[in-house]
Amino acid sequence: MAGVVDDKILGIIDIKDKETEENNNSIQNTLVKEEGSQGEKEMAHAAGNSIHRSGSRPQLDVSKAEIQSNVEEKYPTILLPNQSDDISHLALDIGGSLIKLVYFSRREHHQSANDKRKKSMKERLGISNGNRRSYPILGGRLHFVKFETSKINECLDFIYSKQLHRGGLESRYSDGVTNQNAIIKATGGGAYKFADLFKERLGVSLDKEDEMSCLVAGANFLLKAIRHEAFTHMEGHKEFVQIDPNDMFPFLLVNIGSGVSMIKVDGDGKFERVSGTNVGGGTYWGLGKLLTKCKSFDELLELSQKGDNRTIDMLVGDIYGGMDYNKIGLSASTIASSFGKAISDKKELEDYRPEDISLSLLRMISYNIGQISYLTALRFGLKRIFFGGFFIRGHAYTMDTISFAVQFWSKGAAQAMFLRHEGFLGALGAFMSSERHGLDDLMVHQLVERFPMGAPYTGGKIHGPPLGDLNEKISWMEKFLQKGTEITAPVPMIPPGTTGLGGFEVPLSKGSALRSDASALNVGVLHLVPTLEVFPLLADPKSYEPNTIDLSDHGELEYWFTILSEHLPDLVDKAVASEGGTDDAKRRGDAFARAFSAHLARLMQEPAAYGKLGLANLLEMREECLREFLFVDAYRSIKQRENEASLAVLPDLLMELDSMDEETRLLTLIEGVLAANIFDWGSRACVELYHKGTIIEIYRMSRNKMRRPWRVDDFDAFKERMLGTGDKKPPPHRRALLFVDNSGADIVLGMLPLARELLRLGTEVVLVANSLPALNDVTAMELPDIVAEAAKHCDILRRAAEAGGLLEDAMINTLDGSKENSSSVPLMVVENGCGSPCIDLRQVSSELAAAAKDADLIILEGMGRALHTNLNARFQCDALKLAMVKNQRLAEKLMKGNIYDCICKYEPAI
Ligand SMILES: Nc1ncnc2c1ncn2[C@@H]1O[C@H](COP(=O)(O)OP(=O)(O)O)[C@@H](O)[C@H]1O
Ligand SMILES: CC(C)(COP(=O)(O)O)[C@@H](O)C(=O)NCCC(=O)O
Numbered sequence: 001m002a003g004v005v006d007d008k009i010l011g012i013i014d015i016k017d018k019e020t021e022e023n024n025n026s027i028q029n030t031l032v033k034e035e036g037s038q039g040e041k042e043m044a045h046a047a048g049n050s051i052h053r054s055g056s057r058p059q060l061d062v063s064k065a066e067i068q069s070n071v072e073e074k075y076p077t078i079l080l081p082n083q084s085d086d087i088s089h090l091a092l093d094i095g096g097s098l099i100k101l102v103y104f105s106r107r108e109h110h111q112s113a114n115d116k117r118k119k120s121m122k123e124r125l126g127i128s129n130g131n132r133r134s135y136p137i138l139g140g141r142l143h144f145v146k147f148e149t150s151k152i153n154e155c156l157d158f159i160y161s162k163q164l165h166r167g168g169l170e171s172r173y174s175d176g177v178t179n180q181n182a183i184i185k186a187t188g189g190g191a192y193k194f195a196d197l198f199k200e201r202l203g204v205s206l207d208k209e210d211e212m213s214c215l216v217a218g219a220n221f222l223l224k225a226i227r228h229e230a231f232t233h234m235e236g237h238k239e240f241v242q243i244d245p246n247d248m249f250p251f252l253l254v255n256i257g258s259g260v261s262m263i264k265v266d267g268d269g270k271f272e273r274v275s276g277t278n279v280g281g282g283t284y285w286g287l288g289k290l291l292t293k294c295k296s297f298d299e300l301l302e303l304s305q306k307g308d309n310r311t312i313d314m315l316v317g318d319i320y321g322g323m324d325y326n327k328i329g330l331s332a333s334t335i336a337s338s339f340g341k342a343i344s345d346k347k348e349l350e351d352y353r354p355e356d357i358s359l360s361l362l363r364m365i366s367y368n369i370g371q372i373s374y375l376t377a378l379r380f381g382l383k384r385i386f387f388g389g390f391f392i393r394g395h396a397y398t399m400d401t402i403s404f405a406v407q408f409w410s411k412g413a414a415q416a417m418f419l420r421h422e423g424f425l426g427a428l429g430a431f432m433s434s435e436r437h438g439l440d441d442l443m444v445h446q447l448v449e450r451f452p453m454g455a456p457y458t459g460g461k462i463h464g465p466p467l468g469d470l471n472e473k474i475s476w477m478e479k480f481l482q483k484g485t486e487i488t489a490p491v492p493m494i495p496p497g498t499t500g501l502g503g504f505e506v507p508l509s510k511g512s513a514l515r516s517d518a519s520a521l522n523v524g525v526l527h528l529v530p531t532l533e534v535f536p537l538l539a540d541p542k543s544y545e546p547n548t549i550d551l552s553d554h555g556e557l558e559y560w561f562t563i564l565s566e567h568l569p570d571l572v573d574k575a576v577a578s579e580g581g582t583d584d585a586k587r588r589g590d591a592f593a594r595a596f597s598a599h600l601a602r603l604m605q606e607p608a609a610y611g612k613l614g615l616a617n618l619l620e621m622r623e624e625c626l627r628e629f630l631f632v633d634a635y636r637s638i639k640q641r642e643n644e645a646s647l648a649v650l651p652d653l654l655m656e657l658d659s660m661d662e663e664t665r666l667l668t669l670i671e672g673v674l675a676a677n678i679f680d681w682g683s684r685a686c687v688e689l690y691h692k693g694t695i696i697e698i699y700r701m702s703r704n705k706m707r708r709p710w711r712v713d714d715f716d717a718f719k720e721r722m723l724g725t726g727d728k729k730p731p732p733h734r735r736a737l738l739f740v741d742n743s744g745a746d747i748v749l750g751m752l753p754l755a756r757e758l759l760r761l762g763t764e765v766v767l768v769a770n771s772l773p774a775l776n777d778v779t780a781m782e783l784p785d786i787v788a789e790a791a792k793h794c795d796i797l798r799r800a801a802e803a804g805g806l807l808e809d810a811m812i813n814t815l816d817g818s819k820e821n822s823s824s825v826p827l828m829v830v831e832n833g834c835g836s837p838c839i840d841l842r843q844v845s846s847e848l849a850a851a852a853k854d855a856d857l858i859i860l861e862g863m864g865r866a867l868h869t870n871l872n873a874r875f876q877c878d879a880l881k882l883a884m885v886k887n888q889r890l891a892e893k894l895m896k897g898n899i900y901d902c903i904c905k906y907e908p909a910i
């Protein structure tokens with residue numbers, strides 16, 4: 001089939017002698033500037049958000065809304081004069097040691113060119129506002145931050161700087177007078193102790209909520225709404241546990257703060273504090289401080305990493321002359337008495353290493369809490385125990401000790417589980433208690449957790465004001481480089497050795513990998529995206545796992561981390577060039593590279609730090625990180641150039657296709673998709689290829705590879721479904737969703753001609769593209785223009801695009817000025833809700849979910865969407881997965897094949 005598109009045609013798309021990116025792209029620069037300035041505003045915003053009032057829940061009041069700034073601005077600010085400040089945006093848990101803050105920032109809705117398409121799609125697909133709810137919830141972000149209680153003034157400054165006490169409405173909306181009636185939800189003892197201070201400094205009243213009910217509400221919310229919240233931690237191994245929201249209760253909640261509370265939880269709002277102990281986090285930190293002279297909690301914890309508690313604890317072996325006490329199952333290394341050796345030693349405090357003291361203390365307290373927890377669980381017949389509170393601090397040794405105690409004393413019958421948002425349960429519960437935000441029944445698929453680089457945002461260290469703007473973020477990254485590499489290094493995960501019976505050996509870790517004070521917590525920012533939905537055509541959403549490769553295999557992890565690290569310099573080059581190569585862009589590019597490397601380094605050491613890690617998460621994090629440093633679209637000009645070149649050869653390709661019989665054409669079309677998928681700027685091998693040959697050579701090579709059978713080749717089954725056998729013509733599919741991948745040849749010469757064939761057969765086609773740029777993937781925003789260009793050369797596409805509302809202007813512009821009454825099946829475009837090369841079908845846009853309702857065929861294209869993710873996904877409708885494997889190792893691993901092999905996997909509906 002190599003001659004289908006000849007060299008003359010292909011020569012036009014030569015990317016060999018590509019010059020550097022086009023500089024001074026004014027549209028791009030404008031976009032960046034506007035995004036940047038808007039990003040900092042956290043205001044109530046009504047435009048397009050379709051927020052209406054419901055009887056029971058206060059919502060934004062958009063009456064008399066008016067545009068505040070110059071109407072010529074692309075994203076003007078909208079003033080809501082009737083919106084009161086009473087929407088809860090902040091809740092506090094002021095404990096004996098730490099103040100925990102949970103705050104909500106509303107996301108601004110950007111009106112964009114995309115909105116026209118969106119509006120028409122909404123009408124076409126029958127998406128009503130607040131589609132599946134009786135009231136809308138607000139989109140926005142939940143942030144988690146903590147401060148030391150002793151530094152309450154820093155906390156007040158933080159609240160003031162972000163205007164959180166004003167319900168997030170910034171001072172530009174007020175007359176500058178502090179609102180005396182503002183109320184903040186607060187729990188913990190400090191809600192009483194510091195009430196006057198809050199009134200005095202911020203003019204707000206603290207609305208006090210019961211601490212226990214907040215802890216329970218917070219835990220219940222997290223267990224229901226966050227996919228990877230609970231995990232077990234045994235002998236250094238962390239494993240996420242999927243909790244069934246319908247089978248959560250009862251459980252024991254153990255909150256280890258300064259003191260320890262043990263709460264039996266039977267349901268939402270149904271609980272009893274059944275036990276507790278005064279030997280808790282405050283004891284460790286307090287005693288530890290006295291005994292070691294440590295200045296900070298983290299320092300004390302770090303010391304324990306280098307400790308050897310045998311110098312200070314009395315072990316069974318010390319009593320039994322080095323022997324085990326077998327009769328009762330205690331090994332010689334079991335601690336018989338914490339600190340017991342100090343009785344007989346003729347030593348003073350100074351004679352003991354602070355490291356040993358810290359470790360002995362940590363083990364004593366953790367073990368004791370684990371044991372009491374188990375006894376309490378036993379008393380009430382509870383099998384599951386969840387541990388929260390900041391004593392845990394994501395620290396491997398602490399968790400292992402607690403787990404060991406629970407497992408040992410229960411003989412394996414009970415299990416200790418830990419919560420990733422450990423210390424924020426109370427604050428989250430206080431936040432939930434306000435009932436003003438309508439978040440109560442928020443569902444897992446509406447939350448996306450992101451880990452931004454601004455450490456203070458992630459609640460990293462105990463800190464002052466946040467890294468507000470980009471410049472601060474960049475300088476922070478620069479400082480980070482000067483300081484060395486440890487800034488985001490995690491708490492070490494080196495597994496402690498256990499004796500198996502009753503106690504631990506000395507931890508293996510001798511403190512080689514230590515956490516810096518600025519290390520981030522294991523929690524990110526929770527993005528609340530009310531419009532996200534589970535893709536309705538998944539055969540079994542409960543068992544769906546997007547990632548194909550399991551990164552818990554260390555070899556895999558190391559390989560993909562290396563791949564991503566090696567790709568960085570090229571990516572930074574492209575990103576900087578896409579912003580005109582200015583000094584500012586270079587600085588941002590540098591900072592991005594450092595930030596992303598820091599994330600990678602952290603995850604390399606602690607792969608489960610941010611929840612269960614898959615390749616899709618890594619690829620998405622890279623895109624998010626680029627956006628954080630305001631690289632809106634790193635491959636923008638590459639995409640543009642390749643689109644133009646491909647569009648120029650499209651007419652000839654269509655002509656050749658039209659000269660074929662139906663069967664040959666279908667095969668050629670599928671080959672065309674597979675061959676064009678080679679133009680992938682995310683693959684190291686492909687990028688190297690682009691430097692070695694002209695596009696003709698690459699494309700020729702690619703087409704030569706097209707010889708069937710492909711590595712996975714279900715083409716015959718697909719052809720039979722499409723064209724039937726003999727005279728028997730099967731009915732066409734009603735609607736096909738085409739998950740498109742790359743710009744340029746991939747979309748223009750691959751997927752669009754395939755779409756055209758489906759349209760010709762009478763199938764409605766919905767092109768499903770990214771909401772945000774990722775590598776050289778085409779976006780939903782870019783597609784209408786590409787389709788319009790293609791439609792100039794093709795009647796089928798033109799009529800379908802008109803019928804699908806993609807070409808309204810073209811309809812008006814027909815030669816005789818009359819609107820054609822088209823009877824064609826429509827061609828539509830929807831966004832998928834992602835900004836990543838992969839797709840997690842548990843969280844897609846509501847317009848895609850709506851479009852899916854009538855679809856009976858889906859086509860997933862590309863390595864990201866059809867191989868890294870969804871290769872094993874099963875659907876309720878027919879599914880075709882098309883991709884070229886552009887990575888040798890993946891080809892070997894997945895299908896014992898080679899790089900540039902092709903996959904054509906067809907699975908009829910189940
Ligand atoms: N940076 C820190 N400063 C002080 N204590 C910390 C820090 N990080 C973790 N901790 C531990 O967390 C405990 C406080 O946990 P937390 O859940 O916030 O309880 P509380 O509400 O009692 O302050 C402290 O007693 C200490 O053991
Ligand atoms: C990022 C990608 C998934 C994009 O592939 P696509 O979906 O465009 O086919 C792919 O380029 C990839 O897996 N790259 C990393 C592997 C490598 O460089 O070999």
Ligand SMILES: [Mn+2]
Nearest residue numbers: 741742777837
């Ligand atoms: Mn792609």
